[in-house]
Amino acid sequence: MIVEVQGLRKVYEGKQQVTAVDGIDLSVGAGEIFGLLGPNGAGKTTTISICTTRALPTSGIVRIAGVDVVKDSALARRSIGVVPQYNTLDRACTIAENISFHCLYFGFSRADARARTAQLLDQFHLTERTGAYPQQLSGGLAQRVQIARAIAHRPKVLFLDEPSAGLDPQSRIAMWDAVRGLRDEGITVVLTTHYMEEADELCDRVAIIDHGKILVQDTPAALKNSVGAQKVYQLHLRDHDSTAALLETLRKLPGIITAENLSDGVRVLAHNADGLLSDVVGAANPYGLRDLTITETSLETVFIQLTGRDLRE
Numbered sequence: 001m002i003v004e005v006q007g008l009r010k011v012y013e014g015k016q017q018v019t020a021v022d023g024i025d026l027s028v029g030a031g032e033i034f035g036l037l038g039p040n041g042a043g044k045t046t047t048i049s050i051c052t053t054r055a056l057p058t059s060g061i062v063r064i065a066g067v068d069v070v071k072d073s074a075l076a077r078r079s080i081g082v083v084p085q086y087n088t089l090d091r092a093c094t095i096a097e098n099i100s101f102h103c104l105y106f107g108f109s110r111a112d113a114r115a116r117t118a119q120l121l122d123q124f125h126l127t128e129r130t131g132a133y134p135q136q137l138s139g140g141l142a143q144r145v146q147i148a149r150a151i152a153h154r155p156k157v158l159f160l161d162e163p164s165a166g167l168d169p170q171s172r173i174a175m176w177d178a179v180r181g182l183r184d185e186g187i188t189v190v191l192t193t194h195y196m197e198e199a200d201e202l203c204d205r206v207a208i209i210d211h212g213k214i215l216v217q218d219t220p221a222a223l224k225n226s227v228g229a230q231k232v233y234q235l236h237l238r239d240h241d242s243t244a245a246l247l248e249t250l251r252k253l254p255g256i257i258t259a260e261n262l263s264d265g266v267r268v269l270a271h272n273a274d275g276l277l278s279d280v281v282g283a284a285n286p287y288g289l290r291d292l293t294i295t296e297t298s299l300e301t302v303f304i305q306l307t308g309r310d311l312r313e
């Protein structure tokens with residue numbers, strides 16, 4: 001395993017003690033795209049910060065390519081590339097300088113730094129912007145430069161913290177392609193996200209994290225299968241204060257696995273069953289059914305089943 005995290009804990013001391021990471025175990029295989037999926041404040045950034053030597057753990061061990069990130073941080077850093085949540089490009093330098101100074105920092109000769117920079121600018125389709133400054137770039141382009149810089153010293157593992165935060169949908173898809181390209185080059189990718197579609201589309205395996213703990217980790221397909229349902233019905237009701245009888249009726253319908261209250265209606269997890277839609281509508285009509293959405297089971301459904309909350313709440 002190229003990334004091994006054992007019993008990781010991080011307590012921020014202060015007026016109010018915060019246990020940001022509460023005993024995390026993870027292992028990521030070489031060549032995987034691994035996602036840490038969880039809501040804001042779940043402890044994702046703290047976990048990444050410790051893995052990348054930017055924060056010290058309260059207890060626990062992280063090894064990257066077999067190297068302990070606390071005991072041997074300088075050596076570990078050679079195997080690690082990081083793209084933090086915010087743009088950390090040097091605004092006083094061109095994008096080519098941002099990349100080549102990074103190479104020099106990692107001990108490249110001037111000639112090697114120049115060659116590696118030119119190759120990365122080409123690989124990330126940035127050659128035309130070589131002389132541009134970071135503030136002249138769109139969010140998507142700046143993100144690409146950050147990724148190019150992060151892998152300039154040829155790390156084995158790239159950590160990306162919320163890589164699609166603030167990107168428009170087109171740039172997000174371009175970023176996903178770039179990340180898949182890195183995996184094809186043999187770079188292991190660990191990313192954090194609170195977008196379930198991103199975790200589902202991009203990641204080979206996903207760990208769902210909440211309140212500093214890993215709730216489950218598996219492939220997106222296995223996680224979705226674990227729900228045991230194929231469809232999610234959301235019923236929006238005018239009369240959503242007295243749904244106890246409706247929930248009871250719904251739970252008795254063949255094909256329905258669970259039915260539970262939402263703030264403005266009811267959510268039903270169900271199998272793909274013939275005739276179920278009309279049964280559900282029939283049961284809900286007396287409660288003033290205003291709207292009905294039917295979606296496939298997603299990682300959001302997994303999170304709801306595990307925590308009782310929406311990922312976005």
Ligand SMILES: Nc1ncnc2c1ncn2[C@@H]1O[C@H](COP(=O)(O)OP(=O)(O)OP(=O)(O)O)[C@@H](O)[C@H]1O
Pocket residue numbers: 012014018019020038039040041042043044045046047162
């Ligand atoms: N330097 C700090 N000092 C005190 N508390 C902190 C610090 N950094 C993070 N926290 C707290 O630790 C918890 C986990 O935060 P963290 O940033 O790791 O979560 P996250 O899942 O990455 O969320 P986000 O996407 O919002 O960054 C939160 O309650 C946060 O307020």
